[in-house]
Amino acid sequence: MEAAGAVIRAGMLQAGCGMLARLLAADPGYRGPRVPCGQGHEAEFVSCRDKVTGTVPGPVTLTRAWYHCAACGHGLAPGDAGLGVAGQAMSPGLRAMNDQAAAAGPFAKAARLLENLAGVRLTAKRAERAAEPAAPQRPPRSGTGPGRSRAAS
Numbered sequence: 001m002e003a004a005g006a007v008i009r010a011g012m013l014q015a016g017c018g019m020l021a022r023l024l025a026a027d028p029g030y031r032g033p034r035v036p037c038g039q040g041h042e043a044e045f046v047s048c049r050d051k052v053t054g055t056v057p058g059p060v061t062l063t064r065a066w067y068h069c070a071a072c073g074h075g076l077a078p079g080d081a082g083l084g085v086a087g088q089a090m091s092p093g094l095r096a097m098n099d100q101a102a103a104a105g106p107f108a109k110a111a112r113l114l115e116n117l118a119g120v121r122l123t124a125k126r127a128e129r130a131a132e133p134a135a136p137q138r139p140p141r142s143g144t145g146p147g148r149s150r151a152a153s
Ligand SMILES: [Zn+2]
Pocket: 037, 038, 039, 040, 041, 042, 069, 070, 071, 072, 073
């Protein structure tokens, strides 16, 4: 019974990853040939690039529009902010789960807890990184964009 339950859960999570990836692929974050870089310049569209992000059902590959600012020498993916994954390896939902698990004890234990309860596999280092700084209540992001309401879970 336990093995069958684990197989069913793994299948459901895999199906969830596929559904989430298709949902997120609907808007790769292309905002035109140029977007503000955030430092007073314009960044130009380069190409679509993939980013693997940990989500509650599992790792999902996001294909997103990538822009580069020649003045700053930095790149950005405007769609990442709307999904809450700018500069993050985990979705907001997975970060919240990770933070709760990390608050319960040592990071290695937190990673094991997440894997046992949710089937989410994290390294202790990743759990530790994601939990810093400890923020039980994240303030709402001040950025704007049409994609903000569909944050990755
Ligand atoms: Zn710039």
